[in-house]
Amino acid sequence: MRKLLSAEIYRCRHSLLFWLTLFASVLSGVFYGIVTVSGSFDDVYSFEDVFVVPFFVILAAFISLNTGREYMDNTIRNKIITGTSKTAVMFSKLVFGVGIGVLFCAAFLVPCAIILSFGGLSEIPASVLCLTVLGFVLLSVVWAVLFTVIGMLISAKGVGSIMNLVLIIAVMLLAYQLESILRQPEFITTTEFSQVQMTPEEVKQIQEGTYEGNYSLSTDENGQVTYYKTVFSDAEQTPNPKYVKQPFRDILAHLDSMLPQGQINEYASCLTHCTYPDDQADDTPENDPINAYPRLKTFPLYSCFDILLLSGVGLLFFHKQEIR
Amino acid sequence: MNYILQTNNLTKRYKHFQALNGLTMNVPKGSVYGFVGKNGAGKTTLIRLICGLQEPTSGDFTLYGIRSDSKDIRKSRRRMGAVVETAAIYTDMTAEENLKYQYLLMGIPSYQGIPELLKLVGLEDTGKKKAGNFSLGMKQRLGIAIALAGDPDFLVLDEPANGLDPQGIVEIRELILKLNRQHQITVLISSHILDELSRLATHYGIIDSGRMVKEISAEELEAACRKCTRMEVSDTAVLACVLDSMNVEYKIISATTADVFSKVNVTRLTEALTKENCEVLSMQEKDESLESYYLSLVGGGDRA
Structure with missing residues (x-):
């Protein structure tokens, strides 16, 4: 495993694609920070769609193209011919994907945090900030693992890339739909x-x-x-006929918590609640935002579950895959 | 005899297509084994199985004495290198970077052997040129260099001369011969270019429709394809006596047919046979090439 990871890191260092997408992540974070501090974006509700989703698109682009290259250049064969098991190859790719997710997330968050420290963070309690950063890092890892699994199981680079981009949009739409359903009053x-x-x-x-x-x-x-x-x-x-009753309500709530966009929506709502305290759509206590959004504390667990589930699926199917 | 690779009734089925159908073969240590077959015969499928890229449907093989279903088979694979179909190289990296990547993959701590390896395959002057800008021959040679990175003693090459120009073919051939003769590397080459194989191989395995048709050494093949005169006479027993008296090498095929290998004075032979009341019915020059031998085994009628 160590050998595989060393080789992947070496390849990254010589990859123009890696440096370009890393730079794009930094730019994305800088832009997000500037727009937040300047308050020049009026539509709060689509803020995350415009400024956060592109970061995940950059992540998808790098992982899809990087993994797809292995099949295009047939270099995935070299790993197996040298006596490495398919399980080890997939596991190393997943670990590498986790590392890339954390690295790209840091590239996005660090410049963003530096810019926000000049004016955008003072209203946000430390507990909310820490939970949001942890959540965002874990979500980046979830996406990175998903993109890696798709890239390794689909040998056609173009198809894998398109599927990853479609997944981002599909997850986003599904999360919005679930939120709309769960917000219906009884x-x-x-x-x-x-x-x-x-x-x-x-x-x-x-x-x-x-x-x-x-x-x-x-x-x-x-x-x-x-x-x-x-x-x-x-x-x-x-x-209300549109109100979903138990136990389906719980199932949908769990599904919404498992979806990266579902979590992003909740984090965004909490941050908005902290930043614009008069702009409250519902009756929530003002003293502790985390109590107003209790699901936030469970999101890291859901993200860890997603990571384990996706990794398990990837390992299982790649082991059975025939390499041409 | 010591065998590096032995397959035992190896079978591989893809949905509705049988690629290998009970293939049994033996690759002797130190040989250049020419694996001959037409397109779709199963050559690449076999190579994929022994490289671990795919699992056989049934049957097994042993590599360095380790069975394919053993956990230690991966250790055996570390002693082999392979180029399957096309060279597996990162086109956005240089030759040296590709080799460094392979060294890291194999856990080789030092990059000291890389310049020598590049020189061995004739790529020492490529510098910062990306592999994507190499010619096909250069890519093939880099693929071989990558396969040699772990200092293997068994090299598997799947149609290495495919798409190469005549000079490229000569370079690959000379490299393979050098690896076999100077570095004692056993080489398994699959090809359908018989003329090229005949200059390289010490052993042949002829495959058709997923089955091994014949395994034969180069010496045996030479003997089978040897230039001779095929004689049809009324009694080969008489012919045998006459040829023995003339110290001529021959081989009796049937009661009326024999192959005569040495050059013989036809007038003297005919006179001697006539004295013994043996009629000469026909005489034909026979010179079988590897190509005609191969076609006689697998049949060339469907391409006529």
Whole structure:
């Protein structure tokens, strides 16, 4: 294993692709930091899609092309001919993928953190920051392992690269869909309202401009104006048909936690909650953001599970693969 | 005899296609074994199996006495080098970098042997030129250099002269002969260029439709393809007596047919046979090449 990794590191050092994609990761982090600090991006909800997803695309590009080259140049044969088992070859590729994931993540985060330290980080508690950084590093590793498995199991370099890019988009769309489903409330409140004629005192308030509330007016044939106020009354709460019940709700929640984009969405929501405390879409306590987003503490475990699952699948299928 | 590689009823099936069908062969130590067969005969499939790239459907092989299903087979593979189909080289690295990569892969601590290896294959002057810019012959030679990186004593080359120009073929041939004669490396070469193999091989294995048709040494092949005169007479027993009296080498094929290997005075022979009441029915010059011998074994009718 050590020999395989030494050889991979040597190859990386002489690979123009490696240095280009590493530089692209640094640029991506710099750009993310600058835009965050300057606050020049208005649409908070698609911020991560625009600035974080490209980082994963860069990661996919390097791993797909680097692994695909092994099949294109047939150099994967050399490893097996020298007496290395397929399991060892795949395992070394996975370890290398983990290393690349951490390295590229560091290349993204370090310049980003340096820039954010000038103004973007002060509102964020240390606990949230540490959890987010750990989560992001683990997510980079999850993606790196997935791209490595795809690259090793699909010998056609072009097909593997396209599949990795499609997976990023597919996971993103799936995560958004799951989030939309899980955010559905259990009950829908239907509101009834009626129009009631206003009292003279209320009409006087309208004329003085001090009346607060909804009102309307109508003019009859004789030109007489009548003011009506809108009175709302709560009707009985009805069950939401789009609400997913147990145990499927738990299954979908677990699936959302397993998806990298599902985690990114939650991290982004928590960071937004810290950075823009008045901009709260739901009733959450202000004192500890992590309590408001309890799933954050479990995400590292889900990422580790993803890494183990993908690695196991990769090792199993590559062992049976016939090398031409 | 000491064998480096022995296969025992090796079979390989790909879905609906039988690539190898009970192949049994023996590669003697120190030989240049020419593995001959037409396209699709199973040559590359066999090489993939012994290199560990694929698993056989049934049967087994032994490499340096270790069975293919043993855990130690990987240790045996460390003593061999192979170039399967095309040379496996990183096209974005130089020749030296490719060899350094291979040295790291094999855990060889020092790069000292690299200049000598490059000189052996004639690539010592490539400098910083990327392997992707090499000619086909240079790529083949670099592939052989990579295969030699671990100092193997068994080299497997799958159609090494494929796509090479005449000079490239000569260079590869001379390299193989040098490796075998000076470095005592056993070489297994698969090829369908019979003329080229005939200048190299000490042993031949002729394969067709996944089966070994014949294994033969170069000496035996030379004897089988030897130039002679085929005579058809009324009684070969009489012919044998006459030829013995003339000290002429011959071989009786049947009761009426014999091959005469030495040059003989036809008039004297015919007169001597006539005295013994033996009729000469026909005389034909026979000179079988490796090509005609191969075609006689595997049949060339389907290409007519």
